[in-house]
Amino acid sequence: xxxxxxxxxxxxxxxxxxxxxxxxxxxxxxxxxxxxxxxxxxxxxxxxxxxxxxxxxxxxxxxxxxxxxxxxxxxxxxxxxxxxxxxxxxxxxxxxxxxxxxxxxxxxxxxxxxxxxxxxxxxxxxxxxxxxxxxxxxxxxxxxxxxxxxxxxxxxxxxxxxxxxxxxxxxxxxxxxxxxxxxxxxxxxxxxxxxxxxxxxxxxxxxxxxxxxxxxxxxxxxxxxxxxxxxxxxxxxxxxxxxxxxxxxxxxxxxxxxxxxxxxxxxxxxxxxxxxxxxxxxxxxxxxxxxxxxxxxxxxxxxxxxxxxxxxxxxxxxxxxxxxxxxxxxxxxxxxxxxxxxxxxxxxxxxxxxxxxxxxxxxxxxxxxxxxxxxxxxxxxxxxxxxxxxxx
Ligand SMILES: [Zn+2]
Numbered sequence: 001x002x003x004x005x006x007x008x009x010x011x012x013x014x015x016x017x018x019x020x021x022x023x024x025x026x027x028x029x030x031x032x033x034x035x036x037x038x039x040x041x042x043x044x045x046x047x048x049x050x051x052x053x054x055x056x057x058x059x060x061x062x063x064x065x066x067x068x069x070x071x072x073x074x075x076x077x078x079x080x081x082x083x084x085x086x087x088x089x090x091x092x093x094x095x096x097x098x099x100x101x102x103x104x105x106x107x108x109x110x111x112x113x114x115x116x117x118x119x120x121x122x123x124x125x126x127x128x129x130x131x132x133x134x135x136x137x138x139x140x141x142x143x144x145x146x147x148x149x150x151x152x153x154x155x156x157x158x159x160x161x162x163x164x165x166x167x168x169x170x171x172x173x174x175x176x177x178x179x180x181x182x183x184x185x186x187x188x189x190x191x192x193x194x195x196x197x198x199x200x201x202x203x204x205x206x207x208x209x210x211x212x213x214x215x216x217x218x219x220x221x222x223x224x225x226x227x228x229x230x231x232x233x234x235x236x237x238x239x240x241x242x243x244x245x246x247x248x249x250x251x252x253x254x255x256x257x258x259x260x261x262x263x264x265x266x267x268x269x270x271x272x273x274x275x276x277x278x279x280x281x282x283x284x285x286x287x288x289x290x291x292x293x294x295x296x297x298x299x300x301x302x303x304x305x306x307x308x309x310x311x312x313x314x315x316x317x318x319x320x321x322x323x324x325x326x327x328x329x330x331x332x333x334x335x336x337x338x339x340x341x342x343x344x345x346x347x348x349x350x351x352x353x354x355x356x357x358x359x360x361x362x363x364x365x366x367x368x369x370x371x372x373x374x375x376x377x378x379x380x381x382x383x384x385x386x387x388x389x390x391x392x
Contacts, residue, residue: 006077009058017051019061019076022084028060069286069325079327086128091115091161096153098135105129110294112153115161116141126294127285127330189371190233195256197266197328198222198238202245207271210350217353218267221341224363225265232367237261253331263302263373264336265366266328269353271345278346279317282307283338285330286323295323298373299335305372306339309365314358316342316349339366 007016023029058074065072068083076084082105089106096104096112110128116137117123121144123137135151142149145160153161198218200206206214222238229236237259239252256264270281282303286295303321311318319340329336341362342349352358 006075007053008075009053009055011053012050014051016053016057019053019081019084020051020057022088023057023060023064025088026064026084028064029056069323071324071326083325092158096130098130098132098151103130109134112138112161115164119164124333125296128294129331188233189229189374191235192233192263192374193235193237193259193261194229194370195237195239195259195261195264196222196225196229197252197256197264198240199266199268201240201247202243204245207269207344209271209344210347210354212269212344212350212354214269214344217269217344217359218341221267221359221362224359225366228363228367229370234370249327250331253328256332256334256336261334263334263370264328264332266336266338268338268340270340270343272343273345275345275347277343278349279319280307280310280314280342281319281340282310282321283324283326283329283340284321285325285332285336294325296329296335299329299337302335302369302373303337305369306337306366309369309372310339310341310362313361313365313368314352316352 007019020029024031061076061080062072062074064084064087065074065080068087070080070083086106089108091108091111093108096109098104105128107128109130110126112130113123113126113128113134116134117126119141121137121141122133124131124133138153138157139149139151141147142151142157145164147156147160198215198221200215201219202215204215206218208214219242226236226238237255239255240247252266270277284296284299284303286300300321300323307318307321310316324338326338329338342353344350344353
Protein backbone atom coordinates (compact mmCIF):
# COMPACT_ATOMS: atom_id res chain seq x y z
CA UNK A 1 0.00 0.00 0.00
CA UNK A 2 1.30 3.44 -0.78
CA UNK A 3 0.15 6.26 1.39
CA UNK A 4 -0.82 9.46 -0.40
CA UNK A 5 -2.46 11.47 2.32
CA UNK A 6 -1.40 12.27 5.84
CA UNK A 7 -2.99 10.65 8.90
CA UNK A 8 -3.14 12.24 12.29
CA UNK A 9 -4.91 12.11 15.62
CA UNK A 10 -8.69 11.85 15.20
CA UNK A 11 -8.58 9.99 11.85
CA UNK A 12 -10.29 6.62 11.42
CA UNK A 13 -10.53 3.91 8.77
CA UNK A 14 -8.61 1.03 7.19
CA UNK A 15 -5.39 3.00 6.71
CA UNK A 16 -5.37 3.81 10.42
CA UNK A 17 -5.93 0.10 11.13
CA UNK A 18 -2.84 -0.68 9.08
CA UNK A 19 -0.77 1.97 10.86
CA UNK A 20 -1.92 0.53 14.20
CA UNK A 21 -0.99 -3.02 13.26
CA UNK A 22 2.47 -1.92 12.13
CA UNK A 23 3.03 -0.15 15.45
CA UNK A 24 1.86 -3.28 17.31
CA UNK A 25 4.30 -5.36 15.26
CA UNK A 26 7.13 -3.03 16.28
CA UNK A 27 6.16 -3.31 19.94
CA UNK A 28 5.31 0.37 20.15
CA UNK A 29 1.60 -0.18 20.75
CA UNK A 30 -0.05 -2.90 22.87
CA UNK A 31 -2.04 -5.40 20.79
CA UNK A 32 -5.82 -5.33 20.93
CA UNK A 33 -6.04 -1.91 22.50
CA UNK A 34 -7.95 -0.18 19.73
CA UNK A 35 -11.25 1.46 20.53
CA UNK A 36 -14.13 1.91 18.14
CA UNK A 37 -15.24 5.45 17.52
CA UNK A 38 -18.60 6.15 19.13
CA UNK A 39 -19.31 2.72 20.63
CA UNK A 40 -17.37 3.21 23.83
CA UNK A 41 -16.70 -0.51 24.29
CA UNK A 42 -13.53 -2.40 23.64
CA UNK A 43 -14.90 -4.56 20.83
CA UNK A 44 -12.37 -3.30 18.30
CA UNK A 45 -9.11 -4.92 17.36
CA UNK A 46 -6.21 -3.68 15.32
CA UNK A 47 -7.43 -5.08 12.04
CA UNK A 48 -10.72 -3.25 12.42
CA UNK A 49 -11.65 -0.88 9.60
CA UNK A 50 -13.02 1.39 12.33
CA UNK A 51 -9.65 1.74 14.02
CA UNK A 52 -9.01 5.14 15.57
CA UNK A 53 -5.86 7.24 15.44
CA UNK A 54 -6.11 8.04 19.13
CA UNK A 55 -3.79 9.47 21.75
CA UNK A 56 -1.88 6.19 22.17
CA UNK A 57 -1.25 5.98 18.41
CA UNK A 58 -0.12 9.59 18.36
CA UNK A 59 2.39 8.89 21.14
CA UNK A 60 3.61 5.69 19.46
CA UNK A 61 4.13 7.49 16.15
CA UNK A 62 6.06 10.29 17.84
CA UNK A 63 8.19 7.74 19.69
CA UNK A 64 8.91 5.95 16.42
CA UNK A 65 9.78 9.19 14.62
CA UNK A 66 12.17 10.13 17.39
CA UNK A 67 13.85 6.70 17.26
CA UNK A 68 14.36 7.04 13.53
CA UNK A 69 15.58 10.66 13.57
CA UNK A 70 12.62 11.92 11.61
CA UNK A 71 10.66 15.08 12.14
CA UNK A 72 8.58 14.37 15.26
CA UNK A 73 5.03 15.56 14.53
CA UNK A 74 2.82 12.51 15.21
CA UNK A 75 1.60 12.61 11.62
CA UNK A 76 1.89 9.59 9.30
CA UNK A 77 2.62 10.87 5.79
CA UNK A 78 4.47 9.06 2.98
CA UNK A 79 7.89 9.26 4.65
CA UNK A 80 6.83 8.02 8.10
CA UNK A 81 4.78 5.28 6.47
CA UNK A 82 7.78 4.13 4.44
CA UNK A 83 9.88 3.97 7.60
CA UNK A 84 7.17 2.00 9.41
CA UNK A 85 7.18 -0.43 6.55
CA UNK A 86 10.97 -0.78 6.52
CA UNK A 87 11.21 -1.21 10.28
CA UNK A 88 9.28 -4.47 10.35
CA UNK A 89 11.95 -6.52 8.52
CA UNK A 90 14.38 -8.62 10.59
CA UNK A 91 17.41 -10.26 8.99
CA UNK A 92 16.26 -13.68 7.80
CA UNK A 93 12.62 -12.71 7.26
CA UNK A 94 13.05 -12.66 3.49
CA UNK A 95 15.64 -13.40 0.82
CA UNK A 96 17.72 -10.38 -0.04
CA UNK A 97 19.18 -9.64 -3.42
CA UNK A 98 20.07 -6.63 -5.48
CA UNK A 99 17.59 -5.52 -8.06
CA UNK A 100 18.45 -2.66 -10.39
CA UNK A 101 16.00 0.20 -10.23
CA UNK A 102 14.04 -1.33 -7.36
CA UNK A 103 16.43 -1.72 -4.45
CA UNK A 104 15.20 -3.64 -1.42
CA UNK A 105 14.93 -1.34 1.57
CA UNK A 106 14.50 -2.29 5.20
CA UNK A 107 16.00 -2.83 8.62
CA UNK A 108 17.08 -6.34 7.60
CA UNK A 109 19.27 -4.75 4.91
CA UNK A 110 20.70 -2.38 7.53
CA UNK A 111 21.54 -5.34 9.79
CA UNK A 112 23.20 -7.13 6.86
CA UNK A 113 25.26 -4.01 6.09
CA UNK A 114 26.30 -3.62 9.71
CA UNK A 115 27.43 -7.26 9.88
CA UNK A 116 29.37 -6.96 6.62
CA UNK A 117 31.10 -3.79 7.84
CA UNK A 118 31.90 -5.39 11.19
CA UNK A 119 33.68 -8.18 9.33
CA UNK A 120 35.58 -5.74 7.14
CA UNK A 121 33.56 -6.01 3.93
CA UNK A 122 33.08 -2.54 2.54
CA UNK A 123 29.45 -1.96 1.62
CA UNK A 124 29.54 1.82 1.99
CA UNK A 125 27.44 3.11 4.79
CA UNK A 126 24.62 1.54 6.76
CA UNK A 127 21.53 3.04 5.16
CA UNK A 128 19.18 0.05 4.85
CA UNK A 129 19.20 0.25 1.05
CA UNK A 130 20.48 -2.77 -0.89
CA UNK A 131 22.54 -1.12 -3.63
CA UNK A 132 25.44 -2.29 -5.81
CA UNK A 133 28.07 -1.69 -3.08
CA UNK A 134 26.19 -3.91 -0.62
CA UNK A 135 25.83 -6.60 -3.24
CA UNK A 136 29.57 -6.49 -4.01
CA UNK A 137 30.40 -6.76 -0.30
CA UNK A 138 27.94 -9.64 0.07
CA UNK A 139 29.52 -11.57 -2.83
CA UNK A 140 32.95 -10.90 -1.39
CA UNK A 141 31.81 -12.25 1.96
CA UNK A 142 30.30 -15.33 0.33
CA UNK A 143 33.51 -16.01 -1.60
CA UNK A 144 35.60 -15.65 1.55
CA UNK A 145 33.48 -18.08 3.51
CA UNK A 146 33.14 -20.73 0.83
CA UNK A 147 29.50 -20.02 0.07
CA UNK A 148 28.16 -19.74 -3.45
CA UNK A 149 28.96 -16.14 -4.40
CA UNK A 150 25.55 -15.46 -5.92
CA UNK A 151 24.97 -12.11 -4.20
CA UNK A 152 21.72 -13.40 -2.77
CA UNK A 153 21.23 -13.53 0.95
CA UNK A 154 19.39 -16.82 1.57
CA UNK A 155 19.32 -19.45 4.35
CA UNK A 156 22.98 -20.58 4.06
CA UNK A 157 24.25 -17.00 4.12
CA UNK A 158 21.97 -16.10 7.05
CA UNK A 159 23.40 -19.04 9.02
CA UNK A 160 26.98 -17.99 8.25
CA UNK A 161 26.27 -14.38 9.21
CA UNK A 162 24.68 -15.51 12.43
CA UNK A 163 27.57 -17.77 13.38
CA UNK A 164 30.13 -15.08 12.66
CA UNK A 165 28.23 -12.25 14.31
CA UNK A 166 29.03 -13.77 17.68
CA UNK A 167 32.77 -13.80 17.04
CA UNK A 168 33.22 -10.34 15.59
CA UNK A 169 33.38 -7.21 17.68
CA UNK A 170 31.76 -4.27 15.93
CA UNK A 171 33.85 -1.21 15.21
CA UNK A 172 33.29 1.83 13.08
CA UNK A 173 34.98 0.74 9.84
CA UNK A 174 32.77 3.02 7.82
CA UNK A 175 33.71 6.05 9.89
CA UNK A 176 37.38 5.20 9.44
CA UNK A 177 36.94 4.74 5.71
CA UNK A 178 35.21 8.09 5.31
CA UNK A 179 37.92 10.03 7.09
CA UNK A 180 40.60 8.09 5.25
CA UNK A 181 39.01 9.09 1.94
CA UNK A 182 38.86 12.65 3.17
CA UNK A 183 42.58 12.79 3.93
CA UNK A 184 43.62 11.00 0.80
CA UNK A 185 41.72 13.61 -1.23
CA UNK A 186 44.19 16.27 -0.07
CA UNK A 187 43.86 19.71 1.47
CA UNK A 188 43.07 21.59 -1.72
CA UNK A 189 39.55 22.44 -2.80
CA UNK A 190 40.54 22.57 -6.46
CA UNK A 191 39.21 19.59 -8.37
CA UNK A 192 36.44 18.85 -5.87
CA UNK A 193 32.84 18.54 -6.95
CA UNK A 194 30.04 19.98 -4.84
CA UNK A 195 26.32 19.75 -5.47
CA UNK A 196 24.38 22.80 -4.32
CA UNK A 197 20.72 22.13 -3.65
CA UNK A 198 18.53 25.19 -3.34
CA UNK A 199 15.32 23.85 -1.76
CA UNK A 200 11.87 23.98 -3.37
CA UNK A 201 11.50 25.88 -6.69
CA UNK A 202 8.92 26.97 -9.24
CA UNK A 203 5.41 27.06 -7.80
CA UNK A 204 6.71 25.48 -4.60
CA UNK A 205 8.08 28.60 -2.98
CA UNK A 206 8.70 27.00 0.42
CA UNK A 207 8.19 29.32 3.37
CA UNK A 208 6.71 32.67 2.36
CA UNK A 209 6.81 35.35 5.05
CA UNK A 210 7.84 38.97 5.60
CA UNK A 211 7.93 39.59 1.87
CA UNK A 212 10.45 36.79 1.23
CA UNK A 213 10.09 33.41 -0.45
CA UNK A 214 12.39 30.62 0.70
CA UNK A 215 12.87 29.26 -2.84
CA UNK A 216 14.19 32.64 -4.04
CA UNK A 217 16.41 33.33 -1.03
CA UNK A 218 18.15 29.97 -1.28
CA UNK A 219 18.43 30.24 -5.06
CA UNK A 220 20.26 33.55 -4.69
CA UNK A 221 22.53 32.12 -2.01
CA UNK A 222 23.28 29.07 -4.17
CA UNK A 223 24.37 31.38 -7.01
CA UNK A 224 26.65 33.34 -4.68
CA UNK A 225 28.15 30.08 -3.47
CA UNK A 226 28.55 28.79 -7.00
CA UNK A 227 30.59 31.86 -7.94
CA UNK A 228 32.91 31.56 -4.96
CA UNK A 229 33.42 27.83 -5.44
CA UNK A 230 34.19 28.17 -9.14
CA UNK A 231 36.83 30.78 -8.29
CA UNK A 232 38.50 28.21 -6.03
CA UNK A 233 38.49 25.55 -8.73
CA UNK A 234 35.52 23.62 -7.36
CA UNK A 235 33.06 22.18 -9.85
CA UNK A 236 29.63 23.19 -8.52
CA UNK A 237 26.36 21.74 -9.80
CA UNK A 238 22.90 23.04 -8.93
CA UNK A 239 20.05 20.58 -8.49
CA UNK A 240 17.53 22.92 -10.06
CA UNK A 241 17.13 25.99 -12.21
CA UNK A 242 15.54 29.22 -11.04
CA UNK A 243 11.97 28.34 -11.91
CA UNK A 244 12.05 24.60 -12.23
CA UNK A 245 9.11 22.93 -10.61
CA UNK A 246 8.40 19.73 -8.76
CA UNK A 247 11.82 18.21 -8.14
CA UNK A 248 11.49 15.78 -5.24
CA UNK A 249 14.13 14.92 -2.66
CA UNK A 250 14.67 11.50 -4.29
CA UNK A 251 15.42 13.11 -7.61
CA UNK A 252 17.80 15.60 -6.07
CA UNK A 253 19.64 12.74 -4.36
CA UNK A 254 19.78 10.76 -7.61
CA UNK A 255 21.22 13.81 -9.37
CA UNK A 256 23.94 14.18 -6.73
CA UNK A 257 24.78 10.48 -6.99
CA UNK A 258 25.02 10.75 -10.77
CA UNK A 259 27.55 13.60 -10.54
CA UNK A 260 29.64 11.56 -8.08
CA UNK A 261 30.13 14.73 -6.02
CA UNK A 262 32.35 14.95 -2.94
CA UNK A 263 29.68 16.74 -0.96
CA UNK A 264 26.08 17.96 -1.12
CA UNK A 265 24.95 21.22 0.42
CA UNK A 266 21.20 21.69 0.66
CA UNK A 267 19.91 25.18 1.40
CA UNK A 268 16.62 25.98 3.14
CA UNK A 269 15.03 28.52 5.44
CA UNK A 270 12.71 27.52 8.24
CA UNK A 271 9.30 28.46 9.55
CA UNK A 272 7.65 28.25 12.95
CA UNK A 273 4.25 29.04 14.41
CA UNK A 274 6.03 31.08 17.03
CA UNK A 275 7.36 34.33 15.54
CA UNK A 276 10.08 34.19 18.20
CA UNK A 277 11.75 31.05 16.84
CA UNK A 278 15.01 32.19 15.24
CA UNK A 279 18.49 31.04 14.26
CA UNK A 280 20.49 28.78 11.96
CA UNK A 281 20.70 24.98 12.21
CA UNK A 282 22.61 22.36 10.24
CA UNK A 283 21.57 18.78 9.61
CA UNK A 284 23.54 15.69 8.59
CA UNK A 285 22.59 12.08 7.96
CA UNK A 286 22.40 10.23 11.23
CA UNK A 287 20.89 9.57 14.56
CA UNK A 288 22.31 8.95 18.00
CA UNK A 289 19.31 6.94 19.16
CA UNK A 290 19.06 4.58 16.23
CA UNK A 291 20.09 1.10 17.24
CA UNK A 292 22.50 0.73 14.32
CA UNK A 293 24.10 4.09 14.98
CA UNK A 294 23.70 5.05 11.35
CA UNK A 295 25.41 8.27 10.56
CA UNK A 296 27.76 10.01 8.20
CA UNK A 297 30.78 11.11 10.24
CA UNK A 298 32.01 13.48 7.53
CA UNK A 299 28.53 14.94 7.20
CA UNK A 300 28.41 15.46 10.94
CA UNK A 301 31.84 17.07 10.94
CA UNK A 302 31.01 19.35 8.03
CA UNK A 303 27.69 20.34 9.64
CA UNK A 304 29.53 21.38 12.81
CA UNK A 305 32.06 23.42 10.77
CA UNK A 306 29.30 25.16 8.81
CA UNK A 307 27.34 25.86 11.95
CA UNK A 308 30.38 27.27 13.75
CA UNK A 309 31.33 29.60 10.89
CA UNK A 310 27.76 30.76 10.25
CA UNK A 311 27.16 31.64 13.88
CA UNK A 312 30.55 33.36 14.20
CA UNK A 313 30.28 35.36 10.99
CA UNK A 314 26.60 36.31 10.96
CA UNK A 315 25.77 36.55 14.67
CA UNK A 316 22.64 34.44 14.17
CA UNK A 317 21.23 32.39 17.06
CA UNK A 318 22.91 28.96 17.23
CA UNK A 319 20.28 26.30 16.51
CA UNK A 320 23.06 23.65 16.63
CA UNK A 321 23.57 20.56 14.46
CA UNK A 322 21.28 17.56 14.33
CA UNK A 323 21.29 14.08 12.79
CA UNK A 324 18.26 13.41 10.58
CA UNK A 325 17.14 10.58 8.31
CA UNK A 326 15.56 12.92 5.75
CA UNK A 327 15.41 11.53 2.23
CA UNK A 328 18.09 13.75 0.66
CA UNK A 329 20.54 13.13 3.51
CA UNK A 330 19.92 9.41 3.44
CA UNK A 331 19.78 8.71 -0.27
CA UNK A 332 22.94 10.57 -1.22
CA UNK A 333 26.01 8.35 -1.31
CA UNK A 334 28.33 11.22 -0.36
CA UNK A 335 28.22 13.31 2.82
CA UNK A 336 25.31 15.76 2.67
CA UNK A 337 24.40 18.66 4.88
CA UNK A 338 21.18 20.63 4.98
CA UNK A 339 21.42 24.17 6.27
CA UNK A 340 18.36 25.99 7.58
CA UNK A 341 19.59 29.55 7.29
CA UNK A 342 17.12 31.17 9.66
CA UNK A 343 13.39 31.56 10.22
CA UNK A 344 11.57 33.59 7.60
CA UNK A 345 8.69 33.72 10.11
CA UNK A 346 10.94 35.67 12.49
CA UNK A 347 11.07 39.39 11.71
CA UNK A 348 14.74 39.73 12.73
CA UNK A 349 15.95 36.71 10.75
CA UNK A 350 13.87 37.74 7.72
CA UNK A 351 15.32 41.26 7.76
CA UNK A 352 18.83 39.80 7.72
CA UNK A 353 18.10 37.21 5.05
CA UNK A 354 16.75 39.99 2.84
CA UNK A 355 20.14 41.74 2.61
CA UNK A 356 22.88 40.85 0.17
CA UNK A 357 25.39 41.55 2.93
CA UNK A 358 24.03 38.67 5.00
CA UNK A 359 23.92 36.39 1.98
CA UNK A 360 27.57 37.15 1.22
CA UNK A 361 28.55 36.40 4.81
CA UNK A 362 26.56 33.16 4.70
CA UNK A 363 28.19 32.09 1.42
CA UNK A 364 31.62 32.92 2.81
CA UNK A 365 30.92 30.92 5.98
CA UNK A 366 29.98 27.86 3.96
CA UNK A 367 33.07 28.10 1.73
CA UNK A 368 35.36 28.53 4.73
CA UNK A 369 33.76 25.49 6.38
CA UNK A 370 34.47 23.57 3.19
CA UNK A 371 38.13 24.63 3.28
CA UNK A 372 38.38 23.56 6.90
CA UNK A 373 36.88 20.18 6.06
CA UNK A 374 39.79 19.43 3.75
CA UNK A 375 42.42 21.00 5.95
CA UNK A 376 44.72 18.53 7.76
CA UNK A 377 43.85 18.57 11.51
CA UNK A 378 47.17 20.16 12.57
CA UNK A 379 46.70 23.08 10.20
CA UNK A 380 43.33 24.12 11.59
CA UNK A 381 43.09 27.81 12.48
CA UNK A 382 40.64 29.51 14.84
CA UNK A 383 37.12 30.25 13.63
CA UNK A 384 36.81 33.52 11.77
CA UNK A 385 40.54 33.59 10.85
CA UNK A 386 40.43 32.05 7.39
CA UNK A 387 40.28 34.69 4.66
CA UNK A 388 38.94 34.20 1.23
CA UNK A 389 39.89 36.04 -1.92
CA UNK A 390 37.68 39.10 -2.33
CA UNK A 391 34.86 38.84 -4.84
CA UNK A 392 33.33 41.79 -6.57
ZN1 LIG B 1 12.57 24.34 2.84
